[in-house]
Amino acid sequence: MHSIAIAGLGRMGGNMARRLVARGVKTHVWNREPERLAPLGAAGAVTAKTLTELVAAMPAPRAVWMMIPAGEATETLFLGLLSLLQKGDLIIDGANGHWRDAVRRAEKASAAGVNFLDAGVSGGIWGLEKGYCVMAGGEKPAFAGAEPFIKALCQDGGYMHCGGPGAGHFTKMVHNGIEYAMMEAYGEGFELIKASPFGNMDLAGLAGTWNRGSVIRSWLLELAQNAFDKDPRLEKVSGVVADSGEGRWTVEEAARLGVPAPAIAAALFKRFTSQDKDNFGDRLSAALRNEFGGHGVKAR
Amino acid sequence: MHSIAIAGLGRMGGNMARRLVARGVKTHVWNREPERLAPLGAAGAVTAKTLTELVAAMPAPRAVWMMIPAGEATETLFLGLLSLLQKGDLIIDGANGHWRDAVRRAEKASAAGVNFLDAGVSGGIWGLEKGYCVMAGGEKPAFAGAEPFIKALCQDGGYMHCGGPGAGHFTKMVHNGIEYAMMEAYGEGFELIKASPFGNMDLAGLAGTWNRGSVIRSWLLELAQNAFDKDPRLEKVSGVVADSGEGRWTVEEAARLGVPAPAIAAALFKRFTSQDKDNFGDRLSAALRNEFGGHGVKAR
Numbered sequence: 001m002h003s004i005a006i007a008g009l010g011r012m013g014g015n016m017a018r019r020l021v022a023r024g025v026k027t028h029v030w031n032r033e034p035e036r037l038a039p040l041g042a043a044g045a046v047t048a049k050t051l052t053e054l055v056a057a058m059p060a061p062r063a064v065w066m067m068i069p070a071g072e073a074t075e076t077l078f079l080g081l082l083s084l085l086q087k088g089d090l091i092i093d094g095a096n097g098h099w100r101d102a103v104r105r106a107e108k109a110s111a112a113g114v115n116f117l118d119a120g121v122s123g124g125i126w127g128l129e130k131g132y133c134v135m136a137g138g139e140k141p142a143f144a145g146a147e148p149f150i151k152a153l154c155q156d157g158g159y160m161h162c163g164g165p166g167a168g169h170f171t172k173m174v175h176n177g178i179e180y181a182m183m184e185a186y187g188e189g190f191e192l193i194k195a196s197p198f199g200n201m202d203l204a205g206l207a208g209t210w211n212r213g214s215v216i217r218s219w220l221l222e223l224a225q226n227a228f229d230k231d232p233r234l235e236k237v238s239g240v241v242a243d244s245g246e247g248r249w250t251v252e253e254a255a256r257l258g259v260p261a262p263a264i265a266a267a268l269f270k271r272f273t274s275q276d277k278d279n280f281g282d283r284l285s286a287a288l289r290n291e292f293g294g295h296g297v298k299a300r
Numbered sequence: 301m302h303s304i305a306i307a308g309l310g311r312m313g314g315n316m317a318r319r320l321v322a323r324g325v326k327t328h329v330w331n332r333e334p335e336r337l338a339p340l341g342a343a344g345a346v347t348a349k350t351l352t353e354l355v356a357a358m359p360a361p362r363a364v365w366m367m368i369p370a371g372e373a374t375e376t377l378f379l380g381l382l383s384l385l386q387k388g389d390l391i392i393d394g395a396n397g398h399w400r401d402a403v404r405r406a407e408k409a410s411a412a413g414v415n416f417l418d419a420g421v422s423g424g425i426w427g428l429e430k431g432y433c434v435m436a437g438g439e440k441p442a443f444a445g446a447e448p449f450i451k452a453l454c455q456d457g458g459y460m461h462c463g464g465p466g467a468g469h470f471t472k473m474v475h476n477g478i479e480y481a482m483m484e485a486y487g488e489g490f491e492l493i494k495a496s497p498f499g500n501m502d503l504a505g506l507a508g509t510w511n512r513g514s515v516i517r518s519w520l521l522e523l524a525q526n527a528f529d530k531d532p533r534l535e536k537v538s539g540v541v542a543d544s545g546e547g548r549w550t551v552e553e554a555a556r557l558g559v560p561a562p563a564i565a566a567a568l569f570k571r572f573t574s575q576d577k578d579n580f581g582d583r584l585s586a587a588l589r590n591e592f593g594g595h596g597v598k599a600r
Contacts (some may be wrong), residue, residue: 016596028531051469098430122514133513135506137498158512160505163498170498171506174489181485181563188561189478192550195557197465197468198437205460206435206471212458213433216478250492252456261488264568270562 001088001145003028003058006065007077009036009049012094012121013067015128016153017045022066023152032055032068043101049068055084063145065119070097070245087113090145094119096246099137099166099173106138106165115142118165119150119173130153135175137167161261170253177250177264180243182220184267190224194233241271301390301445303328303358307351307377310569310582312326312394313367314454315428317345323452330354332368343561351377355384361389363445365419378405384415387413390445394419396546397467399437399473406465407437415442416447418449418465420472431455435475437467442530470553477550477564482520484567490524494533541571 005028006017013077014036019284020027029045030053037047047145050055055062062085066077067273090243091109092114093102093284102118109116117138123130132153143161150159162171164273193201207225212215247268273279278300290293304419305328306317314336320327321344329345331337331352337347348354349384355362362385366377381391391409393402393416402418409416417438423430426594432453436443443461450459464472493501507525511517531537547568554561573579 083518122510124515124517127513131513133509133517134513135509153514158514159508160509162501162506167498167501171493171501174492175510175514175516177492177511178485178489181488182482182516182518184563185478185481185485188481188554188559188564189474190557192474192477192554192561193471195559196470196553198467201462201467201471202460204464209433209435209460210422210475211459213427213431213455214458214475215424215519216422216475216482217433218482218520219515220518225576253496254488254492257492259488259491260570261492262570263484263563264488266562266566267485270560 001061001063001149004063004065004149005030005048005058006045007031007054007055007081008066008068009040009242010067011125012127013065014040016065016067016121016207017124019128019131020149020152021045025149025152028054028058051080051084055081060086061088061090061145062086062099063092063149065092065094065146065149066092067121070095070101075101082109082112082114085114087111088115090115090117090142091117092117092146092170096120096172096176096244098245098249099168099170102137102169103166106142110139115139115145116165117142117146118168119146120168120175121153121177122172127153131158134159135168135171136161137163137169138165151263159185166260173246173249173253176246177261177268179220180217180247180250180267181263181269182269184263186220186224191245199255202232204232239273243268243271243275247271301361301363301449303360304363304365304449305330305348305354305358306345306367307331307381308366308368309356310367311425312427313365314340316365316367316394316421316432318343319428319431320452320593321345325449325452328354329359333460349566351380351384354408355381360386361388361390361445362386363392363449364391365394365446365449367394367421370401371396375401382409382412382414385412385414388415388441390415390417392417392419392446393469394421396420396472396476396544397469398545398549399468399470400505402469403466404435406442410439415445416441416465417446418468420468420475421453422472422475427453431458434459435468435471436461437469437471438465446538471554472547473546476546477561477568479520480547480550480567480571481563484563484570486520486524489557502532506530540576541574543568543571543575547571 006013007030009031016028027045029040030048034049041047106116120135123132134150251265290297306313307330309331327345329340330348334349341347406416420435423432434450511521531535551565590597
């Protein structure tokens with residue numbers, strides 16, 4: 001590929017473009033809301049206000065990395081790009097999309113002679129500095145075209161061609177499922193410590209200690225230490241844990257494939273409970289205790 | 301403390317004694333089976349064949365670190381040491397014991413004027429080289445006496461005085477509960493990958509990639525890569541996962557304290573299933589499917 005563009009300059013896309021520029025890669029950028037373009041332009045990227053302008057400014061063969069929310073938004077952008085790009089160009093889908101959408105898009109792109117790569121990107125807001133981790137799926141020419149740019153984005157060794165179309169997003173989905181259960185594991189552990197007779201323990205200190213030589217050391221535990229450093233008892237953080245789709249898909253796939261995944265499922269369902277603390281299931285359980293045992297019910 | 305002994309030279313105790321010796325600490329050692337003494341003697345430790353001999357060889361005040369299996373064995377050793385040690389000496393319990401036993405022992409030792417510290421040790425067989433992580437519980441004089449030795453055993457910053465008697469073993473128990481759920485999370489994730497349409501993926505490569513910049517990077521994931529490097533599809537490893545008590549206690553404590561711990565509980569119960577694959581619950585479920593729907597039952 002002779003040129004790369006990042007389409008979508010949110011938290012992830014903006015930082016990815018910054019990292020490419022910082023690594024000396026000539027980087028084109030586009031964003032639906034043009035006010036995000038100027039800071040990237042100042043950082044050294046070539047800005048475009050429309051997709052037409054973006055594609056026209058890029059020498060062929062072009063690689064355009066879509067980094068906008070999965071679903072409708074990505075589909076619209078994908079179709080728009082496909083109508084503008086030429087045979088031999090490449091579309092990379094970096095969103096947390098469903099792997100079946102990636103398979104479908106790869107087929108559609110292929111029919112137009114355009115390569116397609118689904119690329120799961122992990123690393124969050126720390127990727128700009130530390131490098132991302134990329135899980136890629138697609139045919140070999142698609143991966144080969146993208147590899148130099150992926151390499152610039154990632155830590156050394158921090159990317160993998162996981163397989164054909166869909167493999168990248170499937171792998172990223174599983175990554176996020178694992179992440180749900182790991183976060184839940186730490187959440188349960190620290191809650192147990194806090195609820196115990198030893199509950200006045202320094203939790204930031206404990207996270208830091210565990211990260212120095214214990215079996216459960218990890219990057220998430222480093223982030224837990226950061227969080228406790230800022231707010232030792234998390235008094236400013238409410239326990240509503242959002243979920244953005246990949247955990248649900250992981251459990252769907254586990255059910256479809258007949259793979260037991262009780263810890264990931266428990267973590268996902270606990271998030272649902274956190275989102276609906278007065279959920280109907282609990283209300284029915286309270287009502288049933290009242291029905292059979294005359295136990296008091298708390299009025300809403 | 302003027303002297304330290306390690307009592308119990310299994311995988312953990314033996315390596316801990318080696319690390320102390322390597323750090324220039326004069327280290328006494330004792331083991332029930334005397335054949336383990338010679339290698340430690342060759343490494344530079346002062347060996348003793350009996351507890352009486354051990355205590356007699358150590359200048360007071362003495363610190364004796366018990367590193368043998370929790371339960372009966374530790375209790376017997378504890379009582380033996382208590383009958384030999386003097387006022388101002390210190391017993392450290394490094395086994396994965398129940399925190400309530402630590403509280404009881406601390407009281408009993410205190411009545412004899414002996415200090416007591418419960419110390420959870422993490423790091424496994426890698427601790428010798430990389431340093432351990434120690435979670436300690438006990439009164440201040442107990443911790444102060446042990447600290448120089450703990451410091452020699454641990455990574456920089458890898459230890460903590462978690463609180464009064466029992467706090468060390470409680471914290472180690474929670475650590476192991478978190479470990480169960482993390483291991484289960486990775487287990488579920490890699491099984492999903494393997495069962496998927498992308499199941500021929502290089503799993504060692506994937507673990508290595510995830511460890512370079514992804515959100516789920518951890519030491520356990522490094523160990524997973526080691527395991528896949530040795531046996532890419534784990535064909536030599538049977539899926540029977542032992543448990544050694546701390547996971548059970550974590551779930552017991554969660555139930556006692558009213559703390560939701562569904563991921564740790566799921567991981568523990570999945571281990572039980574792995575230990576009894578033809579468990580009675582599954583046999584009843586199969587029988588019930590036959591009763592109501594005439595579904596076939598597989599004979600034993």
